[in-house]
Each structure stands twice: as C-alpha cells, then as structure tokens.
Amino acid sequence: MNWGVLLLPGSNCAEDCFHAVDQVLGQPVRYLWHKDTDLGDVDAIIIPGGFSYGDHLRPGAIAHLSPAMTSVKAFAEKGGLVIGICNGFQILTESRMLPGALLQNKGLKFLCQDQTLRVENNSTAFTSEYEAGDVIICPIAHNEGNYYAKAETIEEMEANGQVLFRYSSPDGEVSDATNPNGSINNIAGIINRNGNVVGMMPHPERSADSVLGLSAGKGVFVSMLKHLEAVNS
Amino acid sequence: MLRAIVTVMLKKGIFDPQGRAVHNGLESIGFEGVKQVRVGKQLEIDLNLTDRAEAKKMVDEMCDKMLANPVVESFSYEITEV
Numbered sequence: 001m002n003w004g005v006l007l008l009p010g011s012n013c014a015e016d017c018f019h020a021v022d023q024v025l026g027q028p029v030r031y032l033w034h035k036d037t038d039l040g041d042v043d044a045i046i047i048p049g050g051f052s053y054g055d056h057l058r059p060g061a062i063a064h065l066s067p068a069m070t071s072v073k074a075f076a077e078k079g080g081l082v083i084g085i086c087n088g089f090q091i092l093t094e095s096r097m098l099p100g101a102l103l104q105n106k107g108l109k110f111l112c113q114d115q116t117l118r119v120e121n122n123s124t125a126f127t128s129e130y131e132a133g134d135v136i137i138c139p140i141a142h143n144e145g146n147y148y149a150k151a152e153t154i155e156e157m158e159a160n161g162q163v164l165f166r167y168s169s170p171d172g173e174v175s176d177a178t179n180p181n182g183s184i185n186n187i188a189g190i191i192n193r194n195g196n197v198v199g200m201m202p203h204p205e206r207s208a209d210s211v212l213g214l215s216a217g218k219g220v221f222v223s224m225l226k227h228l229e230a231v232n233s
Numbered sequence: 234m235l236r237a238i239v240t241v242m243l244k245k246g247i248f249d250p251q252g253r254a255v256h257n258g259l260e261s262i263g264f265e266g267v268k269q270v271r272v273g274k275q276l277e278i279d280l281n282l283t284d285r286a287e288a289k290k291m292v293d294e295m296c297d298k299m300l301a302n303p304v305v306e307s308f309s310y311e312i313t314e315v
Contacts, residue, residue: 057274061299094302101304103243108250148247148305182248 001228003029004042006072006088008063013049013085013205020208020221021046027225034066043228044081045072047088049141049203059102059144060090069095081125081224082197086142089189089199098192098199099157100149105142106182112141114214115180115202117188118168121161124191125227126198129219135172136216138165138202140180140188145201147183147190154184165189165200235280237292239310241301242273276300279315288312 003021005014014031021029032039039045052063063069069091076082076097084092092098105111114137119130130136149157157163166186169178179186181201189200204217243249249271256270278295282288292310301308 057299058302061302065299093304099304101302103247103305104250106248106250108254150304182250 001027001043001225001232002041003027004032004039004045005029006034006045006047006068007031008034008050008052008066008091010052010054011048011050011087013087013203016203016205017046017048017085020205020218024208024218025221025225032068034063034068037067037071039068039071039075042075042080043232044083044224045075046205047072047082047084047091048205049086049088052087052091055087055144058090058094059087060092060094063087063091064095073097076192076197079194079196081228083126083220083224084197084199085203085205086140086145086201089201090144092197092199097197098190099153100147100190102142102144102201103146103148103182104144105146105180110141110143111145111180113139113180115140115188116168116170116178117165117202118172118174120163120166121191123161124164124195124198124223126191126220126223127164128223128226130223133172135168135170136219137207137214138204138217139206139214140202142181142201145181145183147187147201149184157190158185160193162191162193163187163189164191164198165202234315235282235285235288235312236315237276237278237280237288237310237312239276239278239292239296239300239308240273241276241296241306241308242271244305244307247305285312
C-alpha cells in the first residue's frame with residue numbers, strides 16, 4: 001500500500017510519521033508537498049504534527065487552505081484514509097473535514113508528556129488492533145488541544161461512536177482529573193461519520209517503534225494497513 | 234485607501250482561559266469589580282480600494298474563509314478611510 005505524508009511549512013513530525021510507515025510497517029511511503037495538487041496513487045495520507053505556517057492566526061487556519069489540502073479533501077470524499085495528528089487534527093477541523101475545533105489548553109500551558117488514553121471504539125479502520133477499553137500510552141505535545149464542539153455535535157458523535165480515544169488514568173478511568181487540556185468529554189481523538197478520516201492530538205508515531213520505549217501507537221498504523229489490505233484484496 | 238479593522242472573538246459561552254488569566258491578573262494588582270475579561274484579536278487590513286461596498290464584500294469573504302473560525306469565533310469589523 002502506498003502512503004503519503006503531507007509536508008507543510010512548519011511540519012515537524014513528518015519524519016517520525018515517515019519512519020513509522022517505512023521502518024515499522026515496512027510499507028512504501030513518500031512526502032506530499034503542500035503546493036502539489038497531484039497526490040499520485042496513495043492509499044492513505046498522514047497529516048503530521050508541527051506548527052504549520054507558524055500556527056499564525058490559529059493552528060491550521062492557513063494550512064488548510066494550501067493547494068494540497070484541496071486534493072486531500074477530494075481523496076477523503078472518495079473514501080481514502082486520512083489521519084491528522086496534533087497539528088494535522090487542527091488542520092482537519094479547520095477544513096471542516098472533522099467536526100469541532102481545538103482551543104487553547106485550559107491551563108494555558110504547552111503540554112509535553114506521556115499520556116494514557118482509553119480506546120473507546122475499536123470497530124474502525126484506525127483502531128481494530130486494539131480492544132475497546134484498552135489503555136495505551138501516547139505522547140502529547142500541544143498548546144491547542146482542548147477539543148470543543150457544540151453540545152448537539154458532541155451528543156451525535158458520542159451516539160455514533162465517533163470518539164476513538166479519551167484522556168484517561170493508567171487504569172482507564174476518565175474524569176476531570178485525567179483531562180490534561182480541558183477537552184469536552186476528555187476527547188483525544190475522533191473519526192468522521194464515514195469512518196475514513198481521523199484526528200487525534202496524541203502522537204501514535206512517537207510511540208510506534210519499541211526502540212523509543214513506547215509501542216502502543218503502532219496499532220493505529222497496523223489497523224490502517226490491515227484495513228487497506230482487506231479492501232484491496 | 235480603505236482600512237478594515239477586524240475584531241475576532243471567541244463566541245459567547247466558550248471558555249476563554251486567556252481572558253480568565255488577565256482577569257485574575259487585574260484583580261491581583263488591585264482592580265476590583267472586574268466582571269469578565271475576554272481576549273480576542275484585532276487585524277488591521279489596508280486595502281487598495283476606494284469603494285466601500287467592494288471592501289465590505291472582500292472583508293466578509295476574508296473572515297469567512299480564513300480570519301475567523303465560525304465553529305468557535307465571531308467577527309466584526311469597521312472600514313475607515315486612511
């Protein structure tokens with residue numbers, strides 16, 4: 001399967017994502033330049049973290065208008081798998097490919113820490129390697145990770161199983177005490193209604209290779225690969 | 234030339250931690266009776282235009298497309314001659 005990692009001015013997690021696909025999954029991967037509208041024959045796209053366009057105005061506000069994003073949107077509309085991590089999640093909400101928005105962390109501090117997450121829904125193309133209720137460790141590193149959406153939207157998303165990950169304690173308890181940034185319902189990662197676009201603030205690519213000491217994030221990439229292999233076989 | 238002064242604020246009801254911090258700061262230096270502080274952004278946009286209607290149309294489009302995120306922000310603006 002062919003993977004693409006979008007490169008925007010200010011992306012700083014692109015190489016980690018590239019490594020996760022190339023070295024951990026052993027799959028072909030290439031960078032997609034933000035000015036290019038031709039994405040080639042990719043089967044999955046990763047929008048990496050970083051500070052695209054310096055996070056000026058709002059994180060993702062300028063990036064989501066880049067030429068490549070028009071093609072990413074069209075790719076997703078045709079059912080292609082897209083995952084936005086951290087700044088990538090912010091870009092996906094700015095582009096309305098995912099509902100809601102990421103506000104400044106409630107505590108006003110940039111957070112950089114290992115974070116425990118509870119897997120909520122494992123019946124997706126991005127989480128099938130996990131069991132619902134699994135607790136995984138994925139690092140977070142963000143200033144605007146406070147997920148917000150209107151009450152009706154949250155209700156709808158919860159009813160449809162669109163919440164994939166929640167900030168939790170190591171034993172899977174979800175409460176205000178385990179919420180690092182003020183996100184509504186401790187939401188750390190979500191999926192769109194069609195099940196092919198995911199946004200998450202935690203970094204699975206930083207916990208994909210066991211040499212880094214954490215490997216639970218690998219499940220996201222393996223789930224995606226298995227899904228692609230199943231639909232293309 | 235025309236200048237648009239655009240103000241972007243978080244929508245009412247959305248918690249603004251920065252405003253809260255400024256509020257606490259004001260109280261800590263002795264200002265009493267502050268009910269609420271909300272922090273927003275102001276953008277000054279100089280336009281090579283003379284027609285106000287045209288400027289208004291352009292600024293509306295700028296706000297919709299990029300300057301404000303309607304999910305969480307509201308915007309207002311004034312257009313002045315400079």
